[in-house]
Structures are given as C-alpha cells and as structure tokens.
Amino acid sequence: MVSDQQRWNDRYDDATASTTVSPPAALLEMAQFLPSTGRAVDLAGGLGDTALWLAQRGLDATLVEVSDVACTIADERARLSELELDTVHHDLTTESIPGDNWDVITCFHYLDRPVLRSISDSLRTGGIALVGIATITNLERHERPSARFLLEPNELPELLDGLEVIMHTEDWAPWGYHEARVAARKPR
Numbered sequence: 049m050v051s052d053q054q055r056w057n058d059r060y061d062d063a064t065a066s067t068t069v070s071p072p073a074a075l076l077e078m079a080q081f082l083p084s085t086g087r088a089v090d091l092a093g094g095l096g097d098t099a100l101w102l103a104q105r106g107l108d109a110t111l112v113e114v115s116d117v118a119c120t121i122a123d124e125r126a127r128l129s130e131l132e133l134d135t136v137h138h139d140l141t142t143e144s145i146p147g148d149n150w151d152v153i154t155c156f157h158y159l160d161r162p163v164l165r166s167i168s169d170s171l172r173t174g175g176i177a178l179v180g181i182a183t184i185t186n187l188e189r190h191e192r193p194s195a196r197f198l199l200e201p202n203e204l205p206e207l208l209d210g211l212e213v214i215m216h217t218e219d220w221a222p223w224g225y226h227e228a229r230v231a232a233r234k235p236r
C-alpha cells in the first residue's frame with residue numbers, strides 16, 4: 049500500500065517554490081478571529097500557503113506535513129520571502145499534534161477525525177481553531193475529493209470537542225465547493 053507520505057510526495061514532485069502566497073479562501077473568510085501575535089500551527093498544510101500567510105500577519109508559524117517534499121519547498125518559500133517558518137515533517141495518523149499550548153491551530157482540506165477531536169488538547173485556554181473541509185454534498189458538483197475525505201452534514205462542530213464554536217458556516221462557498229467552516233475557541 050502506498051503511504052500518505054509517498055502519495056503526497058509524488059503530487060508535490062513538480063511543485064516550485066513560489067513566493068506568491070495563496071491561503072485557502074476559507075481562512076481569509078475567518079481571518080477576523082485570528083490574534084495578531086502568538087504561536088500558530090497549520091496541520092497538513094501542504095506547500096505552506098496558510099503557514100506563510102500566518103507568518104506574514106505576524107504570527108510565529110509552524111507547518112506540519114507528512115510530505116518531506118512539501119516541507120522542503122515550504123522552507124525554500126519562507127527563505128525567499130524572508131519569513132520565519134518552522135516546518136515539522138510529521139505523520140498525523142500515527143503521531144499526535146506536535147507541541148502544545150498553541151494560540152492558533154488551523155486545518156484546511158484535510159480530514160482526519162481523531163486529529164480534529166484532539167485539537168482542543170493542543171490549544172491554550174482562549175486559543176483559536178480555524179477549520180475548513182468540504183462536505184459530502186460537494187460530490188453533487190465535484191468528483192473529488194472522494195467520500196472518505198468529506199465531512200457528513202453538520203459533523204465538523206461535533207468533531208471539535210471541547211471548543212466553543214464562534215462561527216459555523218456550511219454551504220456552497222463563493223469559491224465553488226461545499227465546505228464546512230468553523231472558527232472555535234477553547235473556553236477559559
């Protein structure tokens with residue numbers, strides 16, 4: 049069986065270290081909930097668009113990724129843009145979220161239910177989680193991602209155990225996908 053690391057390394061093999069940072073639209077939609085300083089980690093963050101964007105906003109940003117190819121490219125992008133970025137090569141299916149007491153945890157377009165359930169444990173009190181993942185309804189207009197990577201309707205807030213939901217939207221987003229977006233805070 050092909051591992052997550054191998055599959056994603058193959059996908060990222062031809063990627064280049066662009067200095068143009070394009071964070072997910074869902075993150076931009078929820079940016080109002082972000083603090084201006086603090087430690088932020090982006091889970092399964094690909095080539096680093098979310099983490100680099102958080103760094104541009106003044107947060108101490110960390111990228112967690114199973115693909116070492118993606119980590120190398122994200123490091124290079126940070127260097128070229130003169131941004132500080134920590135990259136952690138890490139498999140979230142076998143190891144828990146690295147670090148603790150994060151001020152911000154973000155996760156976009158990556159569905160791993162145990163990981164989402166554990167976000168609360170890794171946030172500091174008052175910390176913010178921003179999550180955006182497509183739902184099963186997305187299959188009505190798009191063949192991919194396949195069902196195993198898609199949320200059930202209204203599932204996302206339930207997965208964010210222990211967090212207080214401050215925004216929950218689930219609809220055909222302006223960018224064309226049926227996505228659940230949740231901003232949530234760890235209660236004091």
Ligand SMILES: C[S@@+](CC[C@H](N)C(=O)[O-])C[C@H]1O[C@@H](n2cnc3c(N)ncnc32)[C@H](O)[C@@H]1O
Pocket residue numbers: 052053056072091092093094095112113114115118138139140141142155156157158
């Ligand atoms: C669909 S991409 C989303 C990338 C980015 N979050 C975004 O929104 O553009 C899914 C990402 O999850 C990463 N990934 C897949 N399995 C993983 C795992 N077990 N641990 C950590 N990252 C993983 C992949 O390498 C890939 O970058």
